[in-house]
Amino acid sequence: MEPVRLAVVGAGHLGRIHARLATQLEDAQLVAVVDSNEAARTAVAADTGAEPLEDYRQIIGSVDAAIVATPTVTHRKIAGELLQAGIHTLVEKPIAADVQEADELVAIAQRSGAVLQVGHVERFNPALGRVLPELNEPKFISCTRISGYPFRSTDIGVVCDLMIHDLDVVLSLNRCQVAKVEAMGVAVLGKHEDAANARVTFENGCIVDLTASRLSYRAERSMQVWTPSTFASVDFGMRTTTVVRPSETILQRRFQVERLTPEEQNYYKQHFFEELLVKDAIEGAEGNALLEEQRDLVRSIRSGGSPRVTGSHGRDALALAEQILSAIEHHEWDGRADGRVGPMAALMPAPILRGPHWDLSPSRVDARREAG
Numbered sequence: 001m002e003p004v005r006l007a008v009v010g011a012g013h014l015g016r017i018h019a020r021l022a023t024q025l026e027d028a029q030l031v032a033v034v035d036s037n038e039a040a041r042t043a044v045a046a047d048t049g050a051e052p053l054e055d056y057r058q059i060i061g062s063v064d065a066a067i068v069a070t071p072t073v074t075h076r077k078i079a080g081e082l083l084q085a086g087i088h089t090l091v092e093k094p095i096a097a098d099v100q101e102a103d104e105l106v107a108i109a110q111r112s113g114a115v116l117q118v119g120h121v122e123r124f125n126p127a128l129g130r131v132l133p134e135l136n137e138p139k140f141i142s143c144t145r146i147s148g149y150p151f152r153s154t155d156i157g158v159v160c161d162l163m164i165h166d167l168d169v170v171l172s173l174n175r176c177q178v179a180k181v182e183a184m185g186v187a188v189l190g191k192h193e194d195a196a197n198a199r200v201t202f203e204n205g206c207i208v209d210l211t212a213s214r215l216s217y218r219a220e221r222s223m224q225v226w227t228p229s230t231f232a233s234v235d236f237g238m239r240t241t242t243v244v245r246p247s248e249t250i251l252q253r254r255f256q257v258e259r260l261t262p263e264e265q266n267y268y269k270q271h272f273f274e275e276l277l278v279k280d281a282i283e284g285a286e287g288n289a290l291l292e293e294q295r296d297l298v299r300s301i302r303s304g305g306s307p308r309v310t311g312s313h314g315r316d317a318l319a320l321a322e323q324i325l326s327a328i329e330h331h332e333w334d335g336r337a338d339g340r341v342g343p344m345a346a347l348m349p350a351p352i353l354r355g356p357h358w359d360l361s362p363s364r365v366d367a368r369r370e371a372g
Contacts, residue, residue: 001027003027003028003029004025004027004028004029004064004065004088004298004301004302005028005029005031005062005063005064005065006022006025006028006029006030006031006063006064006065006066006067007030007031007032007033007034007050007053007056007059007063007065007066007067008022008030008032008033008034008044008050008066008067008069009034009035009056009059009066009067009068009069009070009078009082010034010035010068010069010070010092011033011034011035011037011040011041011043011044012035012040012069012070012152013152014069014092015033015035015044015067015069015070016043016044016047017290018067018069018290018294019033019044019047019048019050020047020048021288021290021291021294022048022067022294023048023049024291025291025294025295025298026295027298027302028065028294028298030048030049030050031050031051031062031063032050032051032052032053032058032059032062032063033045033048033050033051033052033053034052034053034054034055034056034058034059035052035054036054036055038052038054041053041054056078056081056082057081059082059087060081060082060085060087061085063087064087064088064301065087065088065089065090065115065297065298065301066082066087066088066089066090067089067090067091067092067294067297068082068089068090068091068092069092069119070092071155072094072096072097072153072155072156072160073097073155075091075092075094075095075096075097075101075105076096076097076101076104076105079091079096079105079116080104080105080108082114083105083108083109083112083114083116084108084112085112086112086113086114087114088114088115088116088117088297088300088301089109089114089115089116089117090117090118090119090293090294090297090307091105091116091117091118091119091314092118092119093118093119093120093160093164093165093168093314093317094156094160094164094314094317094318094321095118095311095314095315095317095318096318098318098322099315099318099319099322102311102314102315102318102319103315105311105315106311106312106315109311115297115300115301115306115307116310116311117293117296117297117300117307117308117309117310117311118168118309118310118311118313118314118317119293119309120164120165120168120169120309120313120314120317121165121289121290121293122165122166122168122169122221122236122289123168123169123172123293123308123309124289124290124292124293124296124308125234125236125239125289126239126284126285126287126289127234127235127236127238127239127240127241127282127284127285128169128223128234128236128241130241130282130285131225131230131232131234131241131243131282134227134229134230134232134243135173135225135227135230135232136227136229137204137227137228138173138174138206138225138226138227139205139206139207139226139227139228140206140207140208140209140225140226141170141173141174141206141207141208141209141223141224141225141226142208142209142210142223142224143163143166143169143170143208143209143210143211143212143222143223144211144212144220144221144222144223145162145163145165145166145210145211145212145213145220145221145222146162146211146212146213146214146216146218146219146220147162147213147214147216147219147220148214148215148216148217148219149189149194149214149215150214154190154192156192157185157187157192157193157194157196157325157343158185158192158193158194158195158196158212158213158214159185159193159196159198159212159321159324159325159328160318160321160325161212161214162212162213162214163196163198163210163212163321163324164317164318164321165221166210166212166223167210167317167320167321167324168309168313168314168316168317169223170200170208170210171313171316171317171320172313173225174202174204174206174208176202176203176204176206177202177203178200178201178202178203178320178323179201179202179203180200180201181198181199181200181201181320181323181324181326181327182198182199182327183196183197183198183199183324183325183327183328183331184196184197184198184327184328184331184333184343185197185325185328185331185343186343186347187343187344187347188215188347189215191344192343193325193328193343194213194214194215195212195213195214195215196210196211196212196213196324196328196343197209197210197211197212198210198324198327198328200320200323200324210324219237220237221235221236221237222234222235222236222237223236229245229246229251230243230244230245231243231244231245231277232244238284239284239285239287240281240282240283240284241281241282242279242280242281242282243279243280243282244273244277244278244279244280245277245278245280246276246277246278247275247276247277247278249275249276250276250277255276293308293309296308328342328343329341329342329343330342331343
């Protein structure tokens with residue numbers, strides 16, 4: 001069987017990684033790398049042996065699949081044309097600049113019959129995979145995803161840059177309608193939010209707390225999940241998982257703490273996570289989630305099946321991200337409608353004039369001061 005002919009569109013930070021990993025695929029061959037920047041595409045081509053091309057349209061007719069790792073604002077145009085041409089496409093997250101564009105990509109893929117996969121790579125993290133079968137009916141989920149400022153992906157804020165990974169995982173665990181979204185965010189280095197916190201309540205009662213920041217002095221990618229029968233703590237960065245399961249004594253409500261003798265109390269203090277809430281710590285596993293994501297693309301092409309993260313999944317994660325961004329935009333920092341509103345307002349003095357305050361650019365603040 002001939003290998004799947006693959007191209008990587010975009011030779012930036014993530015595109016370079018995709019291209020290097022693609023050379024390790026067993027059933028695919030990286031034949032081209034595309035970027036309008038000559039130095040970037042030439043460097044990746046030299047590293048991988050792929051042909052350097054300036055325009056993504058040059059790959060139409062000569063490849064079976066493509067990985068699109070370009071700025072978000074270009075996803076609809078590039079991925080749309082490739083899908084229309086019947087090229088199976090893995091597009092990096094977020095799937096598109098907005099839900100309308102995402103819906104259009106999903107529709108194009110359905111019409112053409114091409115695979116549309118979205119790069120939510122944490123779904124391939126072995127730390128999540130180990131515990132996934134036990135995470136049924138989650139009732140509370142807490143997510144933390146923080147890092148230093150990357151000086152890339154500046155065309156989007158931290159919600160679509162980082163938090164959206166957790167949104168996708170949350171939706172994969174809890175396929176239910178959203179009932180309520182509360183959020184706040186702070187824009188520090190540009191016009192987009194650099195740190196955000198959100199609480200999402202689902203119609204089935206599940207509550208999700210999410211924190212994302214690209215202004216942190218430390219890095220963390222973690223998720224804690226509470227279900228009726230299991231607690232799991234997933235460290236995506238270290239690829240480790242800790243699971244706590246109640247013993248049969250606890251599940252059958254036979255443990256009566258108020259009747260324990262002092263000696264029994266001391267015993268259970270020492271053996272609490274061995275006999276009552278039994279803890280199982282699972283060490284990290286080898287492997288590369290991004291490479292597994294690429295392999296999933298190839299498997300989907302070969303089998304005619306769906307990838308783990310479909311275009312619809314990517315669309316749903318983006319839709320929830322947009323709800324969070326809307327809540328951030330309307331967050332009232334002073335607790336009143338005539339106070340400061342929106343992510344940029346957090347670092348600004350209280351406004352002089354009443355009214356909407358989403359646009360708190362220096363020129364507008366100066367205009368308000370002059371008006372006052």
